[in-house]
Amino acid sequence: MTGLIVLAVYVGIFVAAMVIFTRLGAKMRDYTSLKTVTFGDESAVRPNRAAGIISILTLFLLWGMFTGSSLIPGFLHAPAPFQGQTSFDLTVEANGQTDMSSVTVLVHEREQNPDDVEVEPGDGFAKNDSITVAQYRSQLVSFDRNDEITRADGAEVVAVNGQRVRPGDRIEIEGGSVTISDKGTPNFEPYNGMQMEPLYLPSPEAVVDRTIKVLDEGFRGTSLLGHLGWSLFRVIAGFVCGAIVGIPLGYAMGLSNWFRGWFDPIVEFMRPVPPLALIPLVIIWAGIGETGKIILLFLAALWIMAIAARSGVSGVNIAKVHAAYSLGASKWQIMRYVIIPNSLPEIFTGARVAMGVCWGTVVAAELVAAEKGAGMMIMVASKFQNTDIVILGIILIGVIGFGIDMLMRGAERFMVPWKGKG
Amino acid sequence: MSGLSIDKLSMRFDLPNGGSVQALKDVSLELKAGELLSVLGPSGCGKTTLLNIVAGFLAPTDGVMKLNGHQITGPDAERGMVFQQGALFEWMSVRDNVGFGPSMKGMPKHDKAEIVNHLLDVVGLQDFKEKAVYELSGGMQQRVALARCLANDPDVILMDEPLGALDALTREKMQSLVLKLWKETGKTIILITHSVEEALLLGERLIVMAPRPGRIHKEYRLPFAELGVSSDLREVKKHPDFAKKREEILGMIWDMEEEIMGRSEASA
Ligand SMILES: Nc1ncnc2c1ncn2[C@@H]1O[C@H](COP(=O)(O)OP(=O)(O)O)[C@@H](O)[C@H]1O
């Protein structure tokens, strides 16, 4: 239900922003804006900057709206869960007599544990009651606890706030609802509103607060940067080992029949095996320590780099090799001046893929078993229901993954400017 | 014994399906040092195969080739190659491409720079020497390829449709350049082309090949290359003999093409 509302709000903002910004959007006067055929011309489609900004803002807006964030004005909040005091009347019938009693309810936040509100017992055989209930929970009202005639003696609830009820009925009252159970006990449920429970989705400021706290105190004996640093260290160590073995292996496969024949079946078999599937075996063989993780990442990077190097060699235009031989180059010189530079673009592409896979694999491996690392952080946090740390971890993992890819792209532009120009 | 001699060269490709293609059959040819030979023929008649064998990239199934008296067994710096396109090293600047051969020989930097500079002047690319080759136009790239080949000072230059990918205007300029380089350097050149006009203009000698099996169909000695060295190529084309020869050869190739078509229709 809430999900549908979130989706509706999201689509609403999308459509409204699109209508407004494509109408008002500044008309750019460049070559592309003069193209009359844009629908179907992919090169004429460029990301709308306003859309990008609004897209990100919308995500945060929705997050704030449905968590009651104090960062956005209150009127934008989705209906909040009820909190505070409310009451309802019960009409109790026993042995032919009826009496009214009131039930005072105090709805409080999860973490608090206030005392019941003091109430006058009132007159008649049914005395007034007082209960407390946490948000998002419900509470049975043992209305006869303090009554002169108890349920054992035949007392039963026949009306709530004057409305007649039978077991199974549900009556809406201020701040929640009362359901009569099959055994005749009223059950109070406070109104949940449409916001997410902080346990499931903390507000942005809660995540920020937690970030500051974790930055300050660390998490499980290691600083936040320490956790991320360990994950990065494993990725880089695994990737470097994978590249050191994989690239020469790929070259050998691209240059020698024997190597090609020997390693093709292995590489082709290992390529489709997701590195995650190797975690159990690696744990059995190498344990859960650093060695095991680096071996896992090594295996994740190895095949990708070998295949990249192999296709880098086989992708060389034979005319270049022939030309080099005709210019008097030796085999070694062909390798050094033709095959290696020619394969670098492929190797960089492979390295980008491998780094992405390694980053994903390290987080997954740490989820399974680790004492430090980004994955361990979110896994342990989730066990203790620290959803804010989980969200913080996910955001950081995403940002670092993105950062790695950006760095690799930058390195590629700098190192192999001839990519795609051959 | 200076020059290139090709004796009864045959080449058969065995196909994976068990059949085979006779790409060349008994091709014999004597080329004296400094001669310029153009090779013409319908596509698939074995021109590229012939050149690849002479370059040493392929071993013939039969026949012997000798350059200056010694047998050709593999690629060597004595036989330079200019390809249609895509053979430049895009990870090197124009200068490094041209200097590739001397670098491989380990020539001292100074000598190499001198050669490279001279050749860049000859092909008119002095201003572009620091540029990456992919920043150049197609015509400029072929000039780099020519300079790169000449920098190595080969005895024979083999060109496989070197101007085939260029537009008509650039092509004409490049034809003049090839003639000029031929005259200035005195190299032996074999040039493959599918343009009859180009073959006539650039061929001191011209062979027309016939397909299936690939063989030499007819050979000409032509005056146009000599004429072209000293005068405008457009003037050469106005020569009455030029038009006559062009029609004759065009007709010959047309007939071959038609025969191929007829044969493949019959087999279909
Ligand atoms: N590697 C090869 N394997 C099989 N057949 C080939 C191979 N190379 C060339 N051929 C065949 O040899 C013939 C001559 O080819 P090619 O020398 O490329 O002709 P051209 O350059 O004159 O167009 C063609 O029929 C072609 O199909």
Ligand SMILES: [Mg+2]
């Ligand atoms: Mg060819």
